[in-house]
Amino acid sequence: MWRSLKYNGTMSEYLSWSETAWATQEERLAVETKGAKLVIGVPKERDMEENRILLNPAAVSVLVQNGHNILVETGAGLLAGWEDREYADAGAEIAAEASAIFQCDIIAKVAPPTSEEIGMMKGNQTLISALQLRTRDRSFFKALADKKITGIALEEVRDAEDQSALRIAMSEIAGQQAARLGANLLADGLSGKRKGKLLGGVPGVAPASVVIIGAGVAAMSAARVARGMGAAVVILDTNISKLRYASEQLGGTIVTELIQDVVLKHRLAQADVVIGALSPVEGRTPLVVTEDMVEAMPIGSVIIDISIDSGGCFETSEITSHRVPTFVKHDVLHYCVPNMNSAVGNTSSIAMSNIVGPLLQQLSDNGGVQDSLHYDLNIRAGLYLYRGLLTKRHLGEHFDLPYSSDALLFGNL
Numbered sequence: 017m018w019r020s021l022k023y024n025g026t027m028s029e030y031l032s033w034s035e036t037a038w039a040t041q042e043e044r045l046a047v048e049t050k051g052a053k054l055v056i057g058v059p060k061e062r063d064m065e066e067n068r069i070l071l072n073p074a075a076v077s078v079l080v081q082n083g084h085n086i087l088v089e090t091g092a093g094l095l096a097g098w099e100d101r102e103y104a105d106a107g108a109e110i111a112a113e114a115s116a117i118f119q120c121d122i123i124a125k126v127a128p129p130t131s132e133e134i135g136m137m138k139g140n141q142t143l144i145s146a147l148q149l150r151t152r153d154r155s156f157f158k159a160l161a162d163k164k165i166t167g168i169a170l171e172e173v174r175d176a177e178d179q180s181a182l183r184i185a186m187s188e189i190a191g192q193q194a195a196r197l198g199a200n201l202l203a204d205g206l207s208g209k210r211k212g213k214l215l216g217g218v219p220g221v222a223p224a225s226v227v228i229i230g231a232g233v234a235a236m237s238a239a240r241v242a243r244g245m246g247a248a249v250v251i252l253d254t255n256i257s258k259l260r261y262a263s264e265q266l267g268g269t270i271v272t273e274l275i276q277d278v279v280l281k282h283r284l285a286q287a288d289v290v291i292g293a294l295s296p297v298e299g300r301t302p303l304v305v306t307e308d309m310v311e312a313m314p315i316g317s318v319i320i321d322i323s324i325d326s327g328g329c330f331e332t333s334e335i336t337s338h339r340v341p342t343f344v345k346h347d348v349l350h351y352c353v354p355n356m357n358s359a360v361g362n363t364s365s366i367a368m369s370n371i372v373g374p375l376l377q378q379l380s381d382n383g384g385v386q387d388s389l390h391y392d393l394n395i396r397a398g399l400y401l402y403r404g405l406l407t408k409r410h411l412g413e414h415f416d417l418p419y420s421s422d423a424l425l426f427g428n429l
Contacts, residue, residue: 052384054084054376057111057120060092063127065338067095067361068368070124070145073106075373080107082377087111087120096361122385124372127355128152131159139163140403142385144372146170146182147400148325148354149300151335154415160401161417166385167401170368173375174394184233185367187322189357191237191293194320197356198226198289199245201342201349206316209347213288213316216246223248227283229275229304229329230293231258234322238291239266250283275304284309289318292333296326298410305330311346318349325354390426 056079058071069092071079076086086108090100100110111117118136123129125145129137134156137143143160147169160167175181198215202224205212217223226242228235231253242249243266250271251262259272273279284290284305290313294301301323310319310332321333332345336352338359343350357364378395382388388395389402399407399422406412412419 051380051382052387054079054380054384055121056084056086056376057117057123058086058088058092058108059114059117059123059125059133060089061095061126062133063130065358066127066355067358068126068355068365069093069096069098069361070126070365070368070372072096072365072369073098073102073108074366075369076103076108077106078373079376082380084376084380085109087117089114089117093365096365122376122379124376126368128156131155134159134163134165137163137165139165142166142168143401144168144170144375146325147172149296149327151325151354154417157401157406157411157415157417161404161406164404165401166389166399166403168395168398169400170372170375170398172400173398176394178394181371182368185371186357186364187232187234187293188237189360189364189367190322191234191239191291192241193356193359194234194291194293194322195226195238195241195245197351198242198291198318198320199247201318201320201351202289202316206344206347206349209316215242215289224288225250225286226289226291227252227287228291228293229253229280230295230323231255231262231272232293232295235291235293236262236265238293238322239270242289243269247289250287252279252283280305281309281312285312285314287313287317289320292319292321292323292329294323294329296323300410301327301329303327303329303331305332307331307346310348313346313348315347316349319351321350321352322356324352328352389422396422396426 079086088103088108089111093103104110115136118133119138122142128145128148143165170182171180203212203214213224215224223246226247227250228238229252231251235251239249239251252273252275253259254275263272319330321328321330323329324333324335333352335354338353341351341353379385379388382392389399402425406417406419407422409419
């Protein structure tokens with residue numbers, strides 16, 4: 017029997033988003049709505065070859081049961097594996113025109129909106145999406161500010177453990193992706209430069225050397241996959257506690273070292289695959305690998321820069337796309353796709369839905385967006401724009417736009 021799914025106070029306590037979501041409309045029981053009723057628009061993604069969708073049918077079903085109106089643009093879920101019929105069966109209204117989606121009070125999408133999409137907004141709305149700061153420019157923030165938009169960056173929203181639930185989930189997927197891509201690109205080799213090389217080697221042939229810069233979630237995920245494929249793995253980080261944890265979790269087959277110039281130069285000069293997986297600091301990933309270090313890497317080696325969506329940690333990194341994912345510089349193959357998880361759209365969409373669905377219900381339970389920003393510091397952590405005013409100092413100073421701290425706007429709790 018269908019049961020009401022209510023949010024119990026923290027995002028980690030929100031349970032069973034998918035286990036009951038496929039009951040028919042006739043089987044659903046009336047649910048007493050508590051908190052603010054939300055009108056949420058889910059558009060089809062149009063930018064950067066994005067295959068994901070922020071809410072899957074299971075998440076939509078639960079939100080509809082809790083009294084919210086969900087509009088989904090036709091075809092929005094196709095690239096992630098869901099047809100319009102599945103969203104309609106979950107209780108969503110299917111909108112034939114994108115313009116209808118961008119009139120909703122809350123717009124929930126994966127990638128930041130394009131200039132065309134911002135133009136369709138009616139104004140004074142809430143935008144919930146990733147920010148992908150490296151791909152933003154002044155005109156993006158100015159256009160949102162002119163529309164008096166309130167912007168919440170999903171990757172900055174915190175959970176009950178003061179962590180970014182979305183970044184953790186996406187990092188786990190990106191780490192797996194990075195190791196797999198590194199293995200494939202290394203095996204393909206650079207035409208005319210070096211023959212392909214297996215990551216794990218074979219008896220009598222040494223395995224490839226994989227250097228992972230960072231010891232966070234993405235790095236650990238990449239290390240597990242690379243080690244499982246038989247590679248010799250080295251993890252570098254500036255935090256000795258993270259390195260100790262990595263060593264404990266992954267065992268003695270993983271080498272861990274502190275990031276220092278002499279260590280970086282030595283390891284990179286011998287590396288077959290280098291994966292950049294450093295966490296951003298105030299929205300920007302520290303740049304730790306210089307162009308000289310890249311130039312000294314072996315011919316035909318591979319760089320996978322997971323951190324590119326927040327600036328990248330290699331001086332030679334440049335944003336690429338799924339259509340043209342790589343480029344060669346100093347005879348080193350670079351992969352720098354900021355939305356690399358889009359390649360596995362179904363898995364990524366389900367992972368995001370498991371986080372965004374409860375977040376939207378939390379907004380409702382708090383009394384709406386306004387009350388949530390006043391009283392919920394975890395949600396407020398993702399705020400970068402409030403009714404057209406930037407709330408992050410580093411953004412205001414970098415783009416020369418007016419800003420104010422969220423503490424001044426809402427007060428300290």
